[in-house]
Structures are given as structure tokens and as C-alpha cells.
Amino acid sequence: MIENISVQEAIALFQHQWQPQGMEVIPLEEANTRILGDTLYAKESIPVVRASMMDGIAIKGDNYTKDPSHWVYGKDYIRADTGDDFSDDFDTVIAIEKVNMEDGKLSWREDFPFEKGMNVRHRGSTIKENTLLLEKGSRLNATALALLAMGNHGEVKVYKKPKVVFIPTGSELVGVGTKLSRGENIDSNSPMAEVLLEDFGAVPILYPITKDDPESLRAAVKKALKEGDMVLINGGSSKGEEDFNLRILEEMGEVFFHWTQCGPGRPAAMAKIENKPVFIVPGPAYGCFNVLQWLIGPCIRYLTGAQEPYYYKVKAKLKESVQAPTHFQFLLGAQVERNEEGDLLVNLLSFKKNGVPDCLKANGFVHTKPGMNPFQAGDEIEVNLLKPV
Structure with missing residues (x-):
């Protein structure tokens, strides 16, 4: 088992162990956000004459x-x-x-x-027969569907969506809307994971909270392996007294790595059980978000034939200098805004300094890189946007 694996090594290891999903043919009107399985050309010319x-x-x-x-x-x-x-x-x-x-x-x-x-x-002034429409691996959206319709494709071959089971674990967890008692905490990761998994191109399957009990977790994982193509166990990944999830994965299959060079959420892990990928995703909310972004997202995109992340990237000028770890990648929230002149400015937020709520409210994020110089006020940096500015 590898300890303290790099981002690149972790994703490469996943790609070495598993292959992209198979294909299916679906009606064009159901193909929004899907990944195209074939390069497509126009079937005929428009206008016909x-x-x-x-x-x-x-x-x-x-x-x-x-x-x-x-x-x-x-x-x-x-x-x-x-x-x-x-x-x-x-x-x-x-x-x-x-x-x-x-x-x-x-x-x-x-x-x-x-x-x-x-x-x-x-004839053909709008589109000519055999005109290249879209390459294999393209992610379909509204305008792509219009283009394929113009090429007279009523059905399209796309990569199948992997079914990803998300299992929140922890005896302290209760569902959203529950009145908290001493020692309890809200399961805030499940709604976040559901949306992100859909954005990545998967079909999320959310399981109920599993308490910190080995037999309950084993039963949940066995059920998830039958229902899903990938399993995410949320929580129990560190070295606390009740963090036994890794030991259970070692008993049930082969663990490839534990601890990564990307924080928060460094004690993530990946295993293979019944030839399916099983991940442990750390429980703290911003660590969970980080691991879903840098690890789970790329793995799902690989399974669906889409290698690149779909972020809207902008360049913005840093308002204040920021200190962050330099010996591993680190996730910073990014709050981007426009000044009166229309220029983009950004504040970078650390969950340790600014708190998790402010980081989760941010409209973007940035990953530092090992060995990079500290961010200085006035630097122009690239930001991955999560919301429009």
C-alpha cells in the first residue's frame, strides 16, 4: 500500500486498474451532459436543394x-x-x-x-453532408444537441454513466433537519456529494447514515457493490479510535493507497473489492469537497470518456497575500468579484483561517502546487469558478 501518494500518481493508478464504461444508444433529447461515444458527421445537406x-x-x-x-x-x-x-x-x-x-x-x-x-x-449552405459535427469525448450541451439535430442524428451513442454509491458513516451523524443533541453532527456531505457526482457525469446513489460499527459497514459495502459501479465511504479515514474503515477494506479487498499529497482531506484511500473501486473520502466538509474535486471527479470523467474537468476558468488579481502549505497541494476557496472598472479581483480563503462556511460560500477555488511561491497581493491567478460572477 502506498502512503502519501501524489495527485498524479493516484489518478494514474485508478486508470491503470479500471477501463472506461461501456456505451449505450439514447434519444438525442435525453443526451444533455452526456459524453459522446463516436465522432459524428452530418448525414445530409441542408438545404437539401x-x-x-x-x-x-x-x-x-x-x-x-x-x-x-x-x-x-x-x-x-x-x-x-x-x-x-x-x-x-x-x-x-x-x-x-x-x-x-x-x-x-x-x-x-x-x-x-x-x-x-x-x-x-x-444546397448545403447551412450544413453540408459529412461535415464534422463533434468529436468522440465531447460533452453534450444545449447547442451541441442543436448541432447534432441539424446533422439529423435522432439517437447518439454515449458512454454509460457509472452508478456511484455514497455511504456517510459516523455514530455522531444525523440527517439534515434533525434537532441536534450533544455529540451529534449534521450529515452535510451527502447533498454536496449528490450534486457534484451528477456534475461529474455519474448517477449518485445516496445511502442512509451507517453508524461506526464494523458489521454495519461491511453490510453496507456489500450491498453497494451489488448496486453501484463505484463506492465512496465518507468518514472514518484517519487514525481515531473509531476510524476502522480502512481495516475493513483491507479485509475485503486490496488497498492501493492511504494518505495523499492534497489537503484538506489528506487521509483518503482507494481499494479494489470485487473488481470495483472503493474510496474512503474524509468526513470534514471541506476535505470531502476537495477529495471529490481532485480525485473522484477525474476518475468518474475517465470512466465516462471525458478526461478534462469542466470548470469555467477566469484570471483575477489577488487582493491580499496568502500563506498556504508548500510541500503538498492545498485547496483554497476563492471569492471573485468585480470592481467598479469591471476588473476581476479575488480573495483566497483557507478553511483553517477563514472557517469552513466562508470557504463553502466562495464562488470558486484554487489548488496550490508543491514548491510554488506564496501568493502575493497584486498577483494575477487563475481561478476555477463554481458560480457565475
Whole structure:
């Protein structure tokens, strides 16, 4: 078992042990946020032949005249609507705003520059057959679905979502909304984990609180291995008297590492039981958030075919100097705001100095890197946004 593993080594070890999920074909309308399993191309051209760019009349360009009063509807001109095809006998469209029809006679409301073929979208002007739409591994969103629909893909092959079971543990834990008694604490990690796991591309399965009892935990893990593709045990990862979760994983399977070079939440662990990944995620809220971000998120993305995290990154100027550990990675909350000039400014928050609530309220976060220089006031740094600014 490796102790004090680095971020890169931990993720590489996971990828060495497990392969991405299989594929499934689903309707396009159900594919939002899914990861594309194939590179897709447009099946046909749009327009299929040609189409009018606007509402107007279609005419024969060679017959254009400044006095069309003698023209006959259906022979010399017809109506043309935006986006619609029209008869091959006609090749040019004149905007309806320039057309006057009185007493059955056609005339122009004003002079305009005329060119044969004007205001007509030709075959494939919107999209051509075999145009590359999206690469395999693309994460689908609203505009991606519109693009695939334009390419006439009613169904898409996507990576299956892994089912991830989250097991909160601790005899002190009670559910949200429970009146606290002495020695009790709220399970605040389950609602956070549910949202993050969905964001990462998984199907979260939240288990009820498991008390600090070895037999109860064994039973919960055995059940979770049947229901899920990955299991997260929340809590019991350190060296306290009731922190026996690691010993149970050693009994049930193979533990690959314990303790990591990324805090808070350094006593995380990864094991393999019945050929499925089982993680211990530390119990303190900001440590849980950190491990979910740097470890669990990348592992889920790997299983779903998406290697890169989906953060909105911005650069902001640091308002105050900050001290943080330099011998391992460390998570800092980042509160980003705009000044009157529209520039982005940021305060970095440590859970030890500023408290967990302020860190959880922050609209972004930053990871320090081992060996980096301390953050100084005025530095421009890159921030991962969690909320719009």
C-alpha cells in the first residue's frame, strides 16, 4: 500500500486498474451532459436543394425588369417564404418589403440593386453532408444537441454513466433537519456529494447514515457493490479510535493507497473489492469537497470518456497575500468579484483561517502546487469558478 501518494500518481493508478464504461444508444433529447461515444458527421445537406433567405417573391432572374406590371402569378413569379424551397423554374428572391401588389398588378416599392440569384441559400449552405459535427469525448450541451439535430442524428451513442454509491458513516451523524443533541453532527456531505457526482457525469446513489460499527459497514459495502459501479465511504479515514474503515477494506479487498499529497482531506484511500473501486473520502466538509474535486471527479470523467474537468476558468488579481502549505497541494476557496472598472479581483480563503462556511460560500477555488511561491497581493491567478460572477 502506498502512503502519501501524489495527485498524479493516484489518478494514474485508478486508470491503470479500471477501463472506461461501456456505451449505450439514447434519444438525442435525453443526451444533455452526456459524453459522446463516436465522432459524428452530418448525414445530409441542408438545404437539401435550396431555400429562400427571406419572405418575398421568387422570379426568373433573366426576366427581371423595372416594370413587372405585366407579370403573371405562377408563370413569372411565385411567393417564397423564409427557409422554404421553391420551384426550379425560379432562381431569385426579392424581399416582400420591396414588392407592391395592387389590382392584381406587380410593381416595386423602391429601386434596389438587383442580381440574379440574390437572396437564395444554395444546397448545403447551412450544413453540408459529412461535415464534422463533434468529436468522440465531447460533452453534450444545449447547442451541441442543436448541432447534432441539424446533422439529423435522432439517437447518439454515449458512454454509460457509472452508478456511484455514497455511504456517510459516523455514530455522531444525523440527517439534515434533525434537532441536534450533544455529540451529534449534521450529515452535510451527502447533498454536496449528490450534486457534484451528477456534475461529474455519474448517477449518485445516496445511502442512509451507517453508524461506526464494523458489521454495519461491511453490510453496507456489500450491498453497494451489488448496486453501484463505484463506492465512496465518507468518514472514518484517519487514525481515531473509531476510524476502522480502512481495516475493513483491507479485509475485503486490496488497498492501493492511504494518505495523499492534497489537503484538506489528506487521509483518503482507494481499494479494489470485487473488481470495483472503493474510496474512503474524509468526513470534514471541506476535505470531502476537495477529495471529490481532485480525485473522484477525474476518475468518474475517465470512466465516462471525458478526461478534462469542466470548470469555467477566469484570471483575477489577488487582493491580499496568502500563506498556504508548500510541500503538498492545498485547496483554497476563492471569492471573485468585480470592481467598479469591471476588473476581476479575488480573495483566497483557507478553511483553517477563514472557517469552513466562508470557504463553502466562495464562488470558486484554487489548488496550490508543491514548491510554488506564496501568493502575493497584486498577483494575477487563475481561478476555477463554481458560480457565475
